[in-house]
Amino acid sequence: GAVVSQHPSWVICKSGTSVKIECRSLDFQATTMFWYRQFPKQSLMLMATSNEGSKATYEQGVEKDKFLINHASLTLSTLTVTSAHPEDSSFYICSARALTGADEKLFFGSGTQLSVL
Amino acid sequence: SQQGEEDPQALSIQEGENATMNCSYKTSINNLQWYRQNSGRGLVHLILIRSNEREKHSGRLRVTLDTSKKSSSLLITASRAADTASYFCATDWIQGAQKLVFGQGTRLTINP
Numbered sequence: 194g195a196v197v198s199q200h201p202s203w204v205i206c207k208s209g210t211s212v213k214i215e216c217r218s219l220d221f222q223a224t225t226m227f228w229y230r231q232f233p234k235q236s237l238m239l240m241a242t243s244n245e246g247s248k249a250t251y252e253q254g255v256e257k258d259k260f261l262i263n264h265a266s267l268t269l270s271t272l273t274v275t276s277a278h279p280e281d282s283s284f285y286i287c288s289a290r291a292l293t294g295a296d297e298k299l300f301f302g303s304g305t306q307l308s309v310l
Numbered sequence: 311s312q313q314g315e316e317d318p319q320a321l322s323i324q325e326g327e328n329a330t331m332n333c334s335y336k337t338s339i340n341n342l343q344w345y346r347q348n349s350g351r352g353l354v355h356l357i358l359i360r361s362n363e364r365e366k367h368s369g370r371l372r373v374t375l376d377t378s379k380k381s382s383s384l385l386i387t388a389s390r391a392a393d394t395a396s397y398f399c400a401t402d403w404i405q406g407a408q409k410l411v412f413g414q415g416t417r418l419t420i421n422p
Contacts (some may be wrong), residue, residue: 197352199352227409227410229412234417235414235415236398236412236413236414236415237353237398237412239409239410239411242409284350286352286353288352288353298343298355298358299343299353299355299400299410300355301345301352301353301354302352303351303352304350304351304352306350
């Protein structure tokens with residue numbers, strides 16, 4: 194199946210710094226990627242939809258100035274957590290939509306565990 | 311909220327037994343998908359069932375869909391220790407944008 198690479202796998206940073214997370218589709222072009230956030234033992238909460246060449250669409254309650262999304266190419270989307278605070282500590286997962294046969298499916302990156310000290 | 315609900319939230323069974331998880335959702339959908347997540351990892355797609363399908367099989371997995379009850383079930387037969395993971399259902403709904411909404415998930419533990 195399609196492969197989505199997400200880096201880094203984990204990151205520890207100081208409060209007030211910014212962290213960039215990359216999501217790449219390795220063997221297919223993804224015009225749309227999605228960013229999710231997941232707290233321990235909870236479900237995935239969609240943060241934003243990233244569209245290549247246009248502005249991301251953010252879900253209600255997600256600060257777009259805090260979570261900057263850039264989708265500069267058909268294979269790369271980045272999420273930058275700006276001025277990170279301890280409450281931003283979470284597991285962030287990206288996914289990319291790919292057409293497999295007649296169905297569209299989501300393929301997920303392996304996630305990034307962010308810890309803000 | 312469009313988010314689905316799954317039950318049970320946690321399930322612990324012995325290896326070799328069957329595991330059944332249920333998912334309910336709120337509005338009309340195009341399809342419903344099941345995913346597996348190992349601890350601290352991304353999600354792996356298991357199976358997709360379309361709204362006009364009632365049952366689908368893939369290896370040891372059997373998925374049913376009842377659109378009249380807005381519910382789905384995932385059955386894992388002859389469970390193995392490697393099946394230990396969290397299982398999520400996800401729906402994309404017709405009226406909204408093309409995006410998946412995930413249920414709360416079922417944490418499945420297979421005891422050897």
